[in-house]
Amino acid sequence: MLEILLDATVRAGTPILFATLGAIINERAGIINLGIEGLMLIGALAGFAGTQASGSLLVGVLAAFVAALLAGSIHAFITVQLRGNQIVSGLALTMFGIGITALFGRSMVGLTIDGFKRVAIPGLSQLPVVGKAFFNQDLLIYFSFLLVVAIAFFFYHTRWGLALRTVGENPAAADTCGVPVTLTRFLAVTIGSGIVGIGGAYLSLATTPMWIENMTAGRGWIAVALVIFASWSSYRALAGAYLFGGITAMQLRFQAMGTTVSVHILQMLPYFFTILVLVISTIRLQKGASQQPENLGQPYDREDRK
């Protein structure tokens, strides 16, 4: 039972995990991105259409990445180059994503593809309890594991990662040190958006291999909240995404088994945890120990440097 539950947890958590990782890269560079929901939809449609046209899942994932990257570049252009309001631009991006995918997705409704299949990793997939959940999954899930580690490594063990974090914390200092602030922010927003798009593609290529309008059903907003939950760390993003996925999976399975735990209590849990984490992170913020990038949400203009 625990094995099945863990397996369902990982599968439900993965799209949110990709989206949260992408959002973290945005915010580490100082740019708030509320367009996650729209980017996920763009990724979901582009992924499905790419696979449908080519018959290749890899092409689909790449199409999702590129399409979301291009859509993200709109947000990057407005917030980085034009120094526009990040909240407004992000919300507009979400609405844009919902609308444009509805328009171009019309011909995709009802079509089918062969989605991602499970690939067992020899040896590891035989481990008790965790074997099936973590090592008998599809390739995109393995990719998400790698991405979590790669992003953490990038942030803390590479020059580029340091530069990106500095741009988010103190762009003026970074600029003084010769870090190209505008370029760094632009790349962070676009590449982060591309990764969000892969999260959407997970829904249309693995969870339910089909395209339906608005199929992300609000997962992008959960990712926006999870960034704070994860306090901008990729490892905690993994924990948070699985927590949300796990609670959903758990309450559905409790019902299927016929337990008498109240549905309402089970469905309240994810939001209860969000509040709890917000309380904890706010307390940490007051103690000056928050992980929030210092310059988050602030446009940078060299002329205004103090």
Next chain:
Amino acid sequence: MKRFILMALSVMLILPQLAATVEANDKKIKTGFIYVGPVGDAGWTFAHDQGRKEMETLSFVEPSTYIESVPEGAESARVITGLVRKGHNLVFTTSFGYMDATLDVARRNKDVVFMHCSGYKTAENVGNYFGRMYEPRYLSGIVAGKMTKTDVIGYVAAFPIPEVIRGINAFTLGVRSVNPKAQVRVVWTQTWFDPGIERDAADSLLDVGADVLAMHQDAPATLQAAEARGAYVIGYNSDTRSFAPNAFLTAPIWNWGPLYSKVAQQVKDGTWKSESIWWGMQQDLVRLAPLSDKVPADVKQLVKEKTAAIKSGKLHPFDGPIKDQNGQIVVAAGSTHSDSELLGMSYFVEGVQGTIPK
């Protein structure tokens, strides 16, 4: 001369009536639709849109307008008013949550006819309409009861409201009419539309041994879950067998076209009056999609007979005796649930495993 005056008089008397008749025949119907979801949802809204297109083929109906994904509640009043301002004289609002907004706009626009789907309020110029979906649900239950080998049937359900509960009960009564050992397990998703959660709910039912799934959701994710695991599935809303070519058995589906055409005709003829329409299989508003080749011939024959019995009024899915989950008799032998009891249904019949969240 006298005769001439008489003729002139009678002509004068008849002319306005003639003119009126001519005017009625020329009357163009401009219809507008408010949808709760996107037309591409392959479900609820898609089915309404098919009905709209069928109605549009009538010669006197002008090209109609539809507005998708309109939020329920007060916000929808603005959208409905917009349709009225643009000269629509027949407006369909196709979700429960538009009820009060529809009545509100209707009060201020008496020359427009409004039809609200799935509610319970009417007004002088507001009628409401819905379908007896429990009839084809009962028939689909017969198919499920015959096809299950584990005697566990899963049901992915949206919200614990009478409409959904009625469907689960009718389905279960159909199942138990041919397979008294079978259980129907219910999982609530608390959402009409979330493919990911619907898929997960379907998987959780397959994990506890269900080999036939049914659902009351707007996305076809349950179909894919059954297809992926080699189980059978019963769809809903519209015939979406392309999502599960091997798993799909049948689906209780909507067929709004005849109703929309009839209402448009009535408004044109001036015979429309406010009423509550609750049509069933007899009027072809609800149907059972064609059974797949996986269904054996004897089951097909049985379903055919039961379909005929329902259409002729000989069989009512909620004919007694019916027991609830605790074994208490709720409908005695020889009687049946009244329409008002059906519309307020809030208990599960014997054979359903699951609880109704209070």
